[in-house]
Amino acid sequence: MFKLPPISLYIHIPWCLKKCGYCDFYSYVSKSSIPEKKYIEHLLKDLEKDLNLINGRVINSIFIGGGTPSLLKSSSIEKLLKEIKKRINISNTAEITIEANPTTLEYKRFFNYKKAGVNRFSIGVQTFNSNFLKKIERTYNKEEAILAIEEIRKINKNFNLDIMYGLPNQSLQDVLSDLKYAVKYSPTHISWYQLTIEPNTLFYIKKLNLPNENIIFKMSIEGDKFLKKSGYKKYEISSYSKLNYECKHNLNYWNFGDYIGIGCSAHGKITQINGDIIRTIKNKNINDFINGKYLNYKNIILKKEKPLEYFMNVFRLYKPVLKKQFQERTNIDESYIKEKIKKAIEKGYIKDQINFWNTTHKGKTFLNSLLKIFLN
Known part of the structure; x- marks a missing residue:
């Protein structure tokens, strides 16, 4: 949920x-x-x-x-x-x-x-x-x-x-x-x-x-x-x-939590009640910033982009990735990434457990290759 x-x-x-x-x-x-x-x-x-x-x-x-x-x-x-x-x-x-x-x-x-x-x-x-x-x-x-x-x-x-x-x-x-x-x-x-x-x-x-x-x-x-x-x-x-x-x-950050970013060039990620995730980037020009022009970029992360963004963070951690957290943090059902998870398992990058996914030694060593599976 x-x-x-x-x-x-x-x-x-x-x-x-x-x-x-x-x-x-x-x-x-x-x-x-x-x-x-x-x-x-x-x-x-x-x-x-x-x-x-x-x-x-x-x-x-x-x-x-x-x-x-x-x-x-x-x-x-x-x-x-x-x-x-x-x-x-x-x-x-x-x-x-x-x-x-x-x-x-x-x-x-x-x-x-x-x-x-x-x-x-x-x-x-x-x-x-x-x-x-x-x-x-x-x-x-x-x-x-x-x-x-x-x-x-x-x-x-x-x-x-x-x-x-x-x-x-x-x-x-x-x-x-x-x-x-x-x-x-x-x-x-x-x-x-x-x-x-x-x-x-x-x-x-x-x-x-x-x-x-x-x-x-x-x-x-x-x-x-x-x-x-x-x-x-x-x-x-x-x-x-x-x-x-x-x-x-x-x-x-690594558990795909939210953060407000304030100040020159600061990045933010803020989840909304409806499940949308908003990305913000603040103005990097100091003169513009102290003249009140704070926001440089703001958008909503597309559904197809969420799995990569999520796994880019959680796969950095040396602990199992709870399956329920994927849905909690992305508002996407696990079935949406079923084929990509299957491919990652077949390549030996992750192991599938009842309640979580576990990154193997190979998966940590070749993290970029693992993450490419979740690219669109």
């Missing part, structure tokens, strides 16, 4: 100190002071325009991403969260995350973030090797990264570290060294993922000496073993956590 899924809130802060060569997220390099007050004013107006789409549902998580949200003053984050709570119902147990880079970490600022309601921090370390940090154009060194982590540990137990592998000239031992540093500081969550070069990034046109496929494969296998041995459970393709510290916000 169809029912409205849980809903989250994503807030995009577009400014950065420097645009990294591998980054394909939408961001502006801050060359002068950031118009924080004006941007927050328009974030709230953007939110107000989406309220009629959510049918009074309670927000279960908030994620403040970017860009570099920690460039904003603690007073700005405090005001933003305070004003959001006046406009929308936030669960008392909501996970509220803010992203930060080591260069912008200040003890007093982050202590005040926590006072404002932030209860989870995500630190973009990427690597603990100063030479590799230079190669991927980060603006801090190993010592600053370590200092940032030591400071955040004083403030909040629940924090994530972003770590990358497959960096230029990186060896397997370099990768394991990074992971050893990461687990030493006992984060509750580690996002560990391969550097990929996207077409719309500066690194795409730059010659980089990246490790070959065989080395990358060894890195993924040995790194995975190390993290599991160190007490971290792999619950998603690139996510590891201690017991009960999975990222609630991202779990909502």
